[in-house]
Amino acid sequence: MQPEVMEIRQHLSRFAPFDVLSDELLDTVAENMDAAYFKAGSDILTRDAPVTELYYIRSGAVDIFRRSGALHNRLEEGDIFGHFSLLRNHRAHFPAKAIEDTLVYLIPEALFERLCAEDEQFADFVELDQPRLKSVVEKHADDARMMTTRVRKLITRPAVLVDATLSVQEAARQITDAHASAALVLAEPDDNPRHNVLAENGEPRRLLGIVTDSDFRRSVVAEGRGCDTPIGAIVAEHAFTVQSDEILQDAMLAMLRNNVKHMPVLHRRRPIGILHISDIIRHQTHTGLYLADRIFSQPNAEALAKLLPDVRESFVRLVEEGASAEMIGAALSTIGRGFTRRLLELAEAELGPPPVPYAFMALGSMARNEQTIVTDQDNALVLDDDFDPAQHDEYFLEMARRVSDGLAACGYTYCTGGIMATNPRWRQPLATWKTYFRDWLDNPTPERLLHSSIFFDLDAVCGEEIFVTQLKELIATEAPRRPLFLAAMARNASNRTPPLGFFRNFVMEKDGKKNNTINVKRRGTAPMVDLIRVHALAAGSTAQNSYDRLNDISQTDLLPSGVSERIRYALEFISMVRIRHQAIALQRDQPPGNSVQPENISSAERHNLKDAFQLLSDAQKFLQFRYPIPASRR
Amino acid sequence: MQAFFRAFKITPAMPLEEAPLVALDIETTGLDPRRHSIISIGVVPFDLDRILFSQRRQWLLKPRFPLEPRSVVLHHITDADLADAPDLNEALGDVLQAMAGRLPVVHYRSIERAFLESAIRFRLGESLVFPMIDTMELEARVHRQPLSARIRRWLGGGQLSLRLQDCRARYGLPGYPPHHAVIDALATAELFQAQIATRLGREARVGELWC
Helix, strand or coil: CCHHHHHHHHHHHCCCCHHHCCHHHHHHHHHCCEEEEECCCCEEECCCCECCEEEEEEECEEEEECCCCCEEEEEECCCEECHHHHCCCCECCCCEEECCCEEEEEEEHHHHHHHHHHCHHHHHHHCCHHHHHHHHHHHHHHCCHHHHCEHHHHCCCCCCEEECCCEHHHHHHHHHHCCCCEEEEEECCCCCHHHEEECCCCCEEEEEEEEEHHHHHHHHHCCCCCCCCEHHHHCCCCCCCEECCCEHHHHHHHHHHHCCCEEEEEECCEEEEEEEHHHHHHHCCCCCCCCHHHHCCCCCHHHHHCCHHHHHHHHHHHHHHCCCHHHHHHHHHHHHHHHHHHHHHHHHHHHCCCCCCEEEEEECHHHHCCCCCCCECCEEEEECCCCCHHHHHHHHHHHHHHHHHHHHHCCCECCCCCCCCCCHHHEEEHHHHHHHHHHHHHCCCHHHHCCCHHHHCEEEEEECHHHHHHHHHHHHHHHHHCHHHHHHHHHHHCCCCCCCEEECCEEECCCCCEECCEECHHHHHHHHHHHHHHHHHHHCCCCCCHHHHHHHHHCCCCCCCCHHHHHHHHHHHHHHHHHHHHHHHHHCCCCCCCEECHHHCCHHHHHHHHHHHHHHHHHHHHHHHHCCCCHHHC | CHHHHHHCCCCCCCEHHHCCEEEEEEEECCCCCCCCCEEEEEEEEECCCCECHHHCEEEECECCCCCCHHHHHHHCCCHHHHCCCCEHHHHHHHHHHHHCCCEEEECCHHHHHHHHHHHHHHHHCCCCCCCCEEHHHHHHHHCCCCHHHHHHHHHCCCCCCCCHHHHHHCCCCCCCCCCCHHHHHHHHHHHHHHHHHHHHCCCCEHHHHCC
16 A cells, blocks of 8 residues: 555545445555535535545535435545445435535546446445345344454554654653553564564554553552663563454454454554454354243242343343344343233232133334334233123222233333323223224214224234234224225324435434434334335235235235335344443443434434435325325315 | 756746646654655646545655654654655656646645756755745745744744644534545645635736645
């Protein structure tokens, strides 16, 4: 590599999709690009202008517009544009305008094509939105994260380089000034060129070793040596090094084999940073533990509540293991159902056998098997038609109260909308439940259904499963024949819209407004689940899980071909972002929630979230078109 | 040398947007052409639309005088690096060819002009004065104070610095590591594009800017 392009190369290597490139390709990009400056307010690409290169934003900010003139995206440092046109007709499909003074690097088309041809991940990234999301989700499913992460990805700052003749005091000062905890010690070059590295000035030096904070304690203070001891005297010679494009796993093995905690990272022969084993561990996977069995051995509600930390721990481990959102949702729902069932068992043990048969019904996310660590309880009781309130309701109220309080103690907060079996309205015989559903189906208005959509995700947790199955079949038979009902559900499913994307530390709304946080449930997973539910109802599916519903939907022609797959990837991706941020909060001892600050969203995550939001937005528009309000009722 | 001037078709009346330009940076061992020498030259051709970094050239040159420790620290170029470097005599033809037909743009012309002219006089026995655009001078002009006052203030650590990095920062341009000739040339080209886009306008005549 030519040393003068080092700085440009480093910049590129921090941003997707360049972060995945091999060092050789990265060098080629840095060496072969041009540059151009655009002042704030000037056009970079006008509509249909010829496009012959990939644009990389080195500094500044750029707005991308739709053909309609609406804002399509706001890009910032490290973002690219123009790839859409390069892959198609070489005309600017979306105009681009600098909204701040902007410096762009221009990567020639021939090189862009070479990157696409030689690096699959790069090609996936610049491909149209959906394949990119698909590849991201599939990659995650493969859990090849560890296998493909390169060492340089963990290098966040340059190594502090000190000369062996420097005093320990001066070396300590330089380490402190750099806010580092270690430095590489360089000495006069050796006859054996293999021992030598290239210093910042390109001069060959011998890499003597690493000094870390603890060396100053162990080899200076504890030994009573003076501040003017040369740093070279306290370095243990033998520096094992690792190349910046080596795979993380190999680097970790090398560290374990050599029993070292720090390793100098070289790019070719140039030291670029220091890798610490804890950096790797942060990326590493763990083995999980399974909790459901333990739930059934707990003797009482208090003991169950004590499992909360274990639930949280197993959630975090599942995330770290690289489990998919679908798997995590199923695991967490199994745990939630386990708690519910055990609480019912304990209630029956104390209250005696139920006076009439019942089904304890889960609603919402538990019914869909899509729970996360942040969830409230939504449940109901479906009782046998022999239920006589005067005789039996005392029993079922007490049962419901025990389950509800027990769940609350286990971290499943009470439903603020009162959708719980403790509410007499939702503790009714099967016949009454059938009346409820018929009423929703026959007399739908968006307002009436607004708080009822949760009842269309239902599943038996315990007791007479057949009661709930009958309700599911009622819905599956009737809903497809009720265009007004579907139209009302479709209308409600579009109430909560996704944002446009992200810009720096803000959430960009479609009208150009900026927000500081985004509720990924309300603006992402929930509306996605809502729209899947509408299609599933139209398809006559009895499935409750969103992914199962998508399978059923794809058997029909309700959605254009391929769309249900794309929705699946988008749901999986947004769910994973939500789950991952909940796991991060737990690891930091913060209460997990559904809100995410843009500064906590990585560059690659932003690109994919933006795609997923776009897909959600398009799918919501399609919903209005697919389930219009019937003309006679307008 | 004659070829160089034959290729130079730029007239004072030419609008800047039509002018082929070349950013030039010369790294030296010191400020005085009589005592110090050129150790590297970086050249990046460009115009107002595009900076052809991909067509950059850089030469490391063997100095006439031994390196001073201070310049080694500054440029990270050591005697060892320059042991196999060509003499300026050998490279000068290439340098002039790379610049041929283009108007040089430099940051702080005194250095580039003095060293280049002195080198040409010394090696080719010809005296050469060619027009240059100086982004530092333009920056000073933009801030409407005599250059001398600006430079005095700059040297005295005043508020408005005319150093390349500080000028760039005012246009939102990123910080580049200094003292690599070809990166400084790139930095100068970017700064010039920014000055034109922001303040001077593409229609300005070459003759208004060069000196």
